[in-house]
Structures are given as C-alpha cells and as structure tokens.
Amino acid sequence: MSALDGRLFVGVDVGGSSVKAVVTDDARNVLSQVQLPTDASDANALLTSAATAVDRVLDDVGDAKTVAGIGIGVPGQVDPATGVVRMAMNLNIGDEGVPIGTSIADRFEVDTTVENDVRAAAVGAFEALQPRTPDLHTLVYLSIGTGVSAGVVVGGELFRGRDGLAGEIGHVVVDEDGPECACGLRGCLEAVVAGPALRAMWPSVDGKHARDLYRAAAAGDATAAAAAHRLTVRLTETVQWLAIAYGADLLVMGGGVGSLGEPLLSPIRDRLSAFADRSELAGRMVPPDRVVAMPTGHPTGAIGAAVLARERLGDGRAGSKGGQEARTAATGSDGGGST
Numbered sequence: 001m002s003a004l005d006g007r008l009f010v011g012v013d014v015g016g017s018s019v020k021a022v023v024t025d026d027a028r029n030v031l032s033q034v035q036l037p038t039d040a041s042d043a044n045a046l047l048t049s050a051a052t053a054v055d056r057v058l059d060d061v062g063d064a065k066t067v068a069g070i071g072i073g074v075p076g077q078v079d080p081a082t083g084v085v086r087m088a089m090n091l092n093i094g095d096e097g098v099p100i101g102t103s104i105a106d107r108f109e110v111d112t113t114v115e116n117d118v119r120a121a122a123v124g125a126f127e128a129l130q131p132r133t134p135d136l137h138t139l140v141y142l143s144i145g146t147g148v149s150a151g152v153v154v155g156g157e158l159f160r161g162r163d164g165l166a167g168e169i170g171h172v173v174v175d176e177d178g179p180e181c182a183c184g185l186r187g188c189l190e191a192v193v194a195g196p197a198l199r200a201m202w203p204s205v206d207g208k209h210a211r212d213l214y215r216a217a218a219a220g221d222a223t224a225a226a227a228a229h230r231l232t233v234r235l236t237e238t239v240q241w242l243a244i245a246y247g248a249d250l251l252v253m254g255g256g257v258g259s260l261g262e263p264l265l266s267p268i269r270d271r272l273s274a275f276a277d278r279s280e281l282a283g284r285m286v287p288p289d290r291v292v293a294m295p296t297g298h299p300t301g302a303i304g305a306a307v308l309a310r311e312r313l314g315d316g317r318a319g320s321k322g323g324q325e326a327r328t329a330a331t332g333s334d335g336g337g338s339t
C-alpha cells in the first residue's frame with residue numbers, strides 16, 4: 001500500500017492551439033480526458049485556459065478532493081524549481097516568463113509540477129509503450145509539428161540535461177542557405193522540415209500540409225513525391241542521429257506531423273531498411289522496426305505530465321530517484337483531502 005492509493009493525478013498539455021487534460025488513477029488508468037482551444041492572447045488568458053481544462057476534466061470524474069498532484073507540460077524553457085515557463089513563442093511568452101506552476105498550484109491547492117511539453121510527452125510515450133516493449137530502457141521521442149524537438153527517457157527517468165534542454169534539436173542549423181527560422185538563425189532543422197516549411201511545400205485547406213503532401217505523393221503527383229522524399233531524407237537523418245546518440249531501444253515520433261502514421265513512417269523505415277541491407281552495423285544501430293509513431297489524438301503529453309506529477313510525490317517507476325531538481329517544482333498547500 002502507498003499513501004497515494006486511491007488518489008488521482010491530473011496531466012495538462014498546453015499547446016499553441018489546444019489544451020489537453022487527463023485524469024489518471026493511482027494504477028495509471030486514464031479516467032477522463034478533455035481538449036479545449038488555447039487562448040494565448042496574454043498570460044492571464046493562457047493561465048485561464050489551463051485552469052479551465054483542469055476544471056473540466058475534474059468535473060468528469062466528480063471528486064476533485066482526491067487529486068494528489070497536477071502535472072503541466074508547456075512549450076518553451078521551463079524551470080521545474082519555480083514552475084516558470086519562458087521563451088514559448090507560440091504562446092506569446094517571452095523572457096519575462098509566466099509562473100504557470102504557482103498559478104495552478106494556488107488555484108487548486110494541489111502539488112503542481114511543470115515540464116517542457118515535449119519532455120513530458122517523452123515520459124507519456126514511455127508510459128504508453130513500456131507494457132508492450134518488455135526490454136524498453138531508452139526511449140527517444142521526436143516531436144514534429146509546428147516545431148521540432150525531442151525528449152529522452154533513460155531507464156524510466158526523464159533525461160533533462162543542462163537547463164532541461166536535452167533533445168532541443170529543432171534549432172540545429174542544417175542548411176545555412178535555408179529559410180529563416182523564428183529563432184533568428186537560417187536553415188534550422190525545424191525551419192526546413194516543420195511549420196512554415198511544410199506550408200511552403202504543399203497547400204492545405206485545413207492546415208494539414210504534411211498529410212495532404214503525402215496524399216498527393218501517393219496519388220502520383222511528381223512535385224509532391226519529390227518534396228515528400230526531401231522530407232523523408234531529412235527526417236531519417238534526424239532519426240538516425242537521435243537513435244544512435246542515445247542508443248535508443250525505441251525512437252517514437254509524435255506531434256501533429258509525427259503522428260501522421262504510416263504515410264510518414266513507412267518511407268523512413270524503408271530508407272533505414274535499405275541502409276540495413278547494405279550494412280549490418282547500420283541495421284543493428286537503428287533497426288527499422290524500432291522506429292514507431294504515437295497514434296493521432298493520443299494524449300501523450302498530458303499523460304506524461306500526470307506521470308511526472310505522480311513521480312514527484314514518490315510513486316515513480318522502478319529506478320526513479322526522488323530529490324532531483326525536476327521534482328522540486330512549484331508546490332501549493334496540499335489541500336487534497338484524505339487518502
């Protein structure tokens with residue numbers, strides 16, 4: 001028995017267009033989930049969006065008093081010690097920062113932890129895939145959407161690196177003559193394979209540029225096929241760098257583009273298979289069947305945030321260590337009721 005038996009955990013994934021929230025029980029089952037549009041017009045509107053998602057998802061389960069912890073995944077540079085997020089361009093948050101951790105902790109009077117959204121999603125992917133991957137030790141999560149970023153989980157532990165920036169690969173310059181990036185450089189990886197680059201590659205009436213690009217390529221459009229191939233080459237290279245650098249058991253793609261599934265995944269695996277056919281070493285380093293994608297709509301980030309909230313309170317996976325900076329996040333007075 002643990003002090004957390006019977007308690008609930010809320011995970012929130014604050015994105016540029018939507019806020020997703022889940023409630024999980026102490027056995028890690030998802031009891032409820034909601035998705036609301038994000039209002040990022042200013043800091044207060046953003047905090048209200050996050051709080052409303054928590055309210056709604058708790059309405060579904062009925063008994064907010066049994067909530068032991070809230071975890072929040074949010075884009076940008078997160079200080080887990082203070083729960084402040086900075087430099088989240090798609091949320092209009094600059095260097096002045098927004099104290100999302102203390103805001104939520106004070107409002108709900110529940111222990112609250114904050115992590116970068118992609119790092120939280122890496123934890124969520126590990127949580128989702130571990131039961132069917134018995135030898136899973138090291139997982140690298142590659143998020144491709146508006147931007148590109150990665151998160152790394154080693155032995156069940158989130159690997160944060162200096163300033164929590166381990167995996168922040170979207171601003172590696174891969175083509176100095178490439179398009180301008182929002183960060184001020186030219187030809188960053190994310191400027192070449194995500195966001196505006198995808199918009200430039202193929203039109204879409206509903207903003208699903210990558211999906212429509214792959215559909216057109218499959219339908220035989222030569223221009224689309226050429227663009228999709230360039231994307232495949234760049235993404236395969238990214239997958240190889242990450243999988244080999246971390247010795248990953250699984251390389252998991254996610255995000256709005258990364259979770260497109262087979263249209264995106266198959267050409268990458270085909271390319272890796274071709275490398276494996278030519279080189280036994282290449283095949284061992286990145287086995288094509290070890291590159292997978294989270295399904296569209298899976299609340300990976302919100303689930304990961306709930307896992308981080310639970311781990312912070314000492315109910316982590318085997319091998320989890322307490323007392324790390326990542327677990328000393330913004331804390332409200334714990335009015336969570338009886339156990």
Ligand SMILES: [Zn+2]
Pocket residue numbers: 170171172181182183184185188191
């Ligand atoms: Zn950049």
